[in-house]
Amino acid sequence: MAKALHDYSIAEAGKMLRSGATTSMALTEHALERTKTIDPLIDSFVLLTRERALAEAAAADAAFANGIDKGPMQGIPHALKDIYGTAGIRTTCHSKLLIDNVPTEDSVVAAKFKAQGAVMLGKLATHEFAIGGPSFDLPFPPARNPWNPAHAPGGSSSGSGAAVAAGLVRMAMGSDTGGSIRGPAGYCGTVGLKPTYGLVSRRGVFPLSYTLDHCGPLSWTVEDSAIAMEVIAGFDPHDPASADVPIPDFRAKLGRSVQGLRLGLPRHWFIKADGASAETLRAIDDAAGTLAKLGAIIEEIELPDYELYNACGRVILLSEAYAIHEKDLQTRPLDYGLYTYLRMGTGAFTSAADLTQAMRLRRELALALNAKLKACDALITASTLTPAPAFADHDPKSPPNFPVQLMPFDVTGNPAMSIPTGFSANGLPLSMQIVGRAFDEPTVLGIGAAFEAATNLHVRRPAFDVARAA
C-alpha cells in the first residue's frame, strides 16, 4: 500500500518530484491541509506563509518542467524556527518585544533554502528568544508534543520538533545553544543534528549566546538531516564564528556498516543522573547492544564530570544572553515572559571573572572530550533523560529544568545528533546522542542511519484525535 504523502522522506519525495510521480504543488497543498487539520492540536506554527508556499511550489514545478534542478530541497516544503530572519516575513522570536519585527534580509540559512527552490511553509514556535518556555504568557501559545499534547515538546526549538513529528514538514530548522535542537528531537521522536560549531552560518538568526549558538536541522530520517546539511553548510566570512573548512559529503557514510567502529560510552554521566528514567537508561543500553550486534565496538570511557560542562555552558550562555538583552531587561522587564525574564535575568549576576573562568574551563573540557575522540570514532550517550514532561508538572512561577544532558557539546562545539531509541510505557519517545569529531558529521550520520535501519523506529507516527481539531 502506498504511504501517505507526508510519510515520504525528503529523499523519497525528491525522487518522486524528479520522476514526475508527484509535484511540489501536491506536496505543498497536502502539507498545508495537514497543518490546517493538525496544528490546532499542537500549535507548532506561529505563522503559516500559505501564499508564498504555493508560489514557491509553482516555481519549483516550473523549474523541474524546464529541466532546472537546483538541488535536493527543490520543491520540498520545510519550515523555520521563528528566530531565523526572513525578508518581508515577520520574525518574532515568539516575543512581544519583536511582535512587529519584519526583517529586510533573509538569514543565510533562509536564503540558501530559497536559492535552492525549497518551499517555506512558515515560521515555527520557539521558547521566547530560544530560552524562555514553555510559556502561556507570550503572544503565541507554546507548541505541544504530537505524541501527547498534554506534554511539552521540549525546547527551545519546540515548534520544529512538533511539526516534524506530526508530519507537517519533513525537516525544520532549529537552533541549539544548550540543547535546543536535540532536546525537542528527543522528546518528539525525531532526528536532531547540532552541527559542528562554525559549519553553518548563524548570520541573520537572532542570537542567544554568541559563542554557543548553532543552527541545524530536525528531520524525520537521518538521511533528511544529511540533505539539509548539504544545503546549509558552508563558510560565511561575515559570521565571525564561521569555519573556513572543506565541506564533507554528508551522505558519504549512509548505508555503510558500523563494523569495527569504536564508540565511546560515558555511562558515568547519565547512569546516576538526577531524574533519569529507568526506561531511558535501559533504551540507551539496548541501543549500545544493537550497535554492538552491528559490529561496533562499545567502550565505556571516563570524561570530566558532566556538571562541569553544564556549569561552564550555563555561565557563558547566561552572560552572553544578558549582554544581548541588557537594555530591555532593565527598561521593559514585564514585556518578557516570566520564564524568559527569570532565566535571562540571572545573567545580571555573573561577574567578568566568572565568565573568564568559564572560558578557561571550556578549553580544558573541549580538550578532554576531543582527546577521547582520538581513540574513538564517535561517542554515544544520553540525550533526554526522561520522556517528555507534562505541562501540568511545570511550576508556573519558576522555569522548568528539563532533564537532559545536551550542554557538553555546545561547550565543545562537536557535532551531536539526537536519535530515537524507543518509546516509554506511556507511548512517549526516548532518545540518545551520537557525538563525533569536529567536522565529522558524515560519521555521526552514518552511525545514526545504521541504527535507524536496524530499529525502524521511524515507521511509527503519532496518532491524532483530529475530531478535536475542528
Next chain:
Amino acid sequence: MPDTTTDDAALTAEFDALAGRAGLSIPDDRKAALLQGYKDLKRMTALMRQPRTAADEPAAAYSILSVTRSI
C-alpha cells in the same frame, strides 16, 4: 548549626546590591524566583573555581582572522 536566617539575609542583601549595580528593577512577584536562580548560579561559579594551568586560557575567544576576513 549555621545561622541560616543571617545567611539568607546576607545573600538577599548581596543579590539586591548586584541587581542594583546591573540596573535591574526586579518586579516584586519575580524576585523570589530570580533569587533562587542566583543561588544556583553561585553553585555553578563555585564549581568552576578549580586549579587550571596557564594553557587553559581564553585567547581563542577573539580571532583577528574573523575580523579581517569580513572586510
